[in-house]
Amino acid sequence: MNVKLHGYFKELDTNLKELGMSDSSVEYALHIRDKFDKVIYSLNEIKNYLGGEDMARTSDKYFQ
Numbered sequence: 517m518n519v520k521l522h523g524y525f526k527e528l529d530t531n532l533k534e535l536g537m538s539d540s541s542v543e544y545a546l547h548i549r550d551k552f553d554k555v556i557y558s559l560n561e562i563k564n565y566l567g568g569e570d571m572a573r574t575s576d577k578y579f580q
Contacts, residue, residue, distance in 0.1 A: 518566075525563055532556070536578030543579045552578075 532555075536542050542552055553575045560570045 521566060522568065525559075525568060528559065533578045536575065537580075549575070 536552070542548050556575045556578075563570065
């Protein structure tokens with residue numbers, strides 16, 4: 517994967533972790549959690565297509 521793209525995904529990973537830790541509704545409100553999980557799934561699909569590794573297998577990583 518391109519170094520610049522890798523940097524963007526790393527920044528996105530950091531921002532998603534900050535979002536997950538900043539608001540408990542992202543983790544505990546099912547209607548929000550479902551959307552968050554879908555975003556992580558889509559980003560993993562894009563990253564895999566581009567030849568990178570998954571950002572996270574599940575969104576649980578972003579709440580720790």
